Amino acid sequence: MNPVLKLLLEGGSLTTAQMAQVLKLSEADVNRELDTLKKNGVLLGMRPILNLSQEDSGVVRAVIEVRLTPERGGGFNRLAGRIARFDEVESCYLMSGGYDLMIIVNGASLQKVAAFVSEKLSTIEGVLSTATHFMLRSYKEHGFLIENAAQENERLKVAP
Amino acid sequence: MDNSKFIAKHVAGLPKSGIRDFFDIVAKMKDAISLGVGEPDFDTPWHIREAGIYALEKGKTHYTSNLGLIELRRAISKYVEKNYSVSYSPENEILITVGVSEALDLACRALINPGDKVMYHQPCYVSYMPGIVLAHGIAVPVPTFAKDNFALTVDALRAAWQPGCKLLMLNLPCNPTGGTCDRAQIEAIAKFAVEKDLIVLSDEIYSELTFEGVHTSIASIPGMKERTIFLHGFSKAFAMTGWRIGYACGPATLIEAMMKVHQYSMLCASIIAQEGAIEALVRGEDAMKKMRDQYHRRRDFIVRRFNEIGLKCHLPRGSFYAFPDISKTGMNEKDFAIGLLQETKVAIVPGSAFGENGKGFCRACFATSYEQLIEAGNRIEKYVQNLAKK
Numbered sequence A: 001m002n003p004v005l006k007l008l009l010e011g012g013s014l015t016t017a018q019m020a021q022v023l024k025l026s027e028a029d030v031n032r033e034l035d036t037l038k039k040n041g042v043l044l045g046m047r048p049i050l051n052l053s054q055e056d057s058g059v060v061r062a063v064i065e066v067r068l069t070p071e072r073g074g075g076f077n078r079l080a081g082r083i084a085r086f087d088e089v090e091s092c093y094l095m096s097g098g099y100d101l102m103i104i105v106n107g108a109s110l111q112k113v114a115a116f117v118s119e120k121l122s123t124i125e126g127v128l129s130t131a132t133h134f135m136l137r138s139y140k141e142h143g144f145l146i147e148n149a150a151q152e153n154e155r156l157k158v159a160p
Numbered sequence B: 001m002d003n004s005k006f007i008a009k010h011v012a013g014l015p016k017s018g019i020r021d022f023f024d025i026v027a028k029m030k031d032a033i034s035l036g037v038g039e040p041d042f043d044t045p046w047h048i049r050e051a052g053i054y055a056l057e058k059g060k061t062h063y064t065s066n067l068g069l070i071e072l073r074r075a076i077s078k079y080v081e082k083n084y085s086v087s088y089s090p091e092n093e094i095l096i097t098v099g100v101s102e103a104l105d106l107a108c109r110a111l112i113n114p115g116d117k118v119m120y121h122q123p124c125y126v127s128y129m130p131g132i133v134l135a136h137g138i139a140v141p142v143p144t145f146a147k148d149n150f151a152l153t154v155d156a157l158r159a160a161w162q163p164g165c166k167l168l169m170l171n172l173p174c175n176p177t178g179g180t181c182d183r184a185q186i187e188a189i190a191k192f193a194v195e196k197d198l199i200v201l202s203d204e205i206y207s208e209l210t211f212e213g214v215h216t217s218i219a220s221i222p223g224m225k226e227r228t229i230f231l232h233g234f235s236k237a238f239a240m241t242g243w244r245i246g247y248a249c250g251p252a253t254l255i256e257a258m259m260k261v262h263q264y265s266m267l268c269a270s271i272i273a274q275e276g277a278i279e280a281l282v283r284g285e286d287a288m289k290k291m292r293d294q295y296h297r298r299r300d301f302i303v304r305r306f307n308e309i310g311l312k313c314h315l316p317r318g319s320f321y322a323f324p325d326i327s328k329t330g331m332n333e334k335d336f337a338i339g340l341l342q343e344t345k346v347a348i349v350p351g352s353a354f355g356e357n358g359k360g361f362c363r364a365c366f367a368t369s370y371e372q373l374i375e376a377g378n379r380i381e382k383y384v385q386n387l388a389k390k
């Protein structure tokens, strides 16, 4: 695996200057590597993983199961691509099992998400049904546990 | 009343661990970056912790057999055969202990007669010399050197050997040097052990954390199983220091002798830890390898940094310790470490805590986050530059 990519996955929140030090590259080299990863479509972007209450973030999230009519030639691709383009849609996956697409949707309120489903999503030709599940609480986000208090590292400072 | 007169002479005579002195200083300091620990920064992988919880839920709260759970001994037998190419019977050649620490103590007490001499390479883990002395043995240190990447050589063994030596303690890869021996070197040590009729106590607690080449256990060398006690545990590779669980494998007669001491002193290891250990062996390999790979890359980084800073540091082939030579600064290792701590709040351990031969070196544990390693590297660099100006 590309060493810059490996470090991104492992090093969490290192700055590009820190990454340069670890990899013994110049900062410009690291930035160039990151650009190449972006150009190749491997690195889609970077964003913080936050633990915000619903009031603070002003967002409600829902998982929506969508059943579609597949099309000759493209299967689900055209419809999935079309649905994925909505700003409200954060993630969109083709699934095996009882439904076809799972989409994760963000909205400013319950009503806004409901409106998106009833006015935009369900009205697309080829969408057979939707089932919307609102998320109530998060326990883990992208590998980070959400705990009440920041945990102290319990390790001793010096040990044999 | 002077109640110190009640203390047994051989205990009173033991020095306090150099690490503890240092710990007292560091403990008082707020937000120091510590490269002073001897354990992983990872918590135990969750699936292993979960197995411990499950064991409690299922009412596993009782004593186990003195030897330990047979399921665990079977898992160890398989694991050791697969990874170390030596086979031990779960029935009578494996003993579960409270960490490698207890296994070391049992072996010393079961094998050493008062006055027997025990060879061990130095710098070494802080418990070796005291373990020998507490069993009324005489400690015979064998030096290892930076020029050999701290591998143990037969030349050094020969030079240190004296009549009355009965036991040889090995710790490869080594705490604090990260040094280890390749197969040819191990074979040479084995030959020496046979020649001098030594029994070998091989503490291979860091063996999974071997970054270059393959680890060779001396127990796997033909003819050595019968004169070797193989010690291993879960603390380092599986990040299970707090569980206190380890094991000894060896010929049935010797395991039986250790078992006697264990039976009358410890009785058995914690059943919860034994259940966790089974999970670690049966399903823990992926998580262990992931941790090892991370240590590997952090090692490459910190060793390079020490060399850039001008503190010559050999590449430790195993363990999670770097052992840079700080003598070029003109300071001794204690003053260097204390100065570093007081001026930059970075804690490393003076090499002399691991014996005379650690003089001029310091131990830095790289089982910590990149952020901490980067920052520690920068602070050490500044500290060394300032020393040079003085």
Ligand SMILES: Cc1ncc(COP(=O)(O)O)c(C=O)c1O
Binding pocket: A160, B038, B098, B099, B100, B101, B102, B125, B171, B174, B175, B203, B205, B233, B234, B235, B241, B244, B245, B246
């Ligand atoms: C070489 C060596 N042996 C044994 C131990 C103790 O291990 P355990 O936690 O299994 O008692 C350590 C711990 O630092 C060590 O470095």
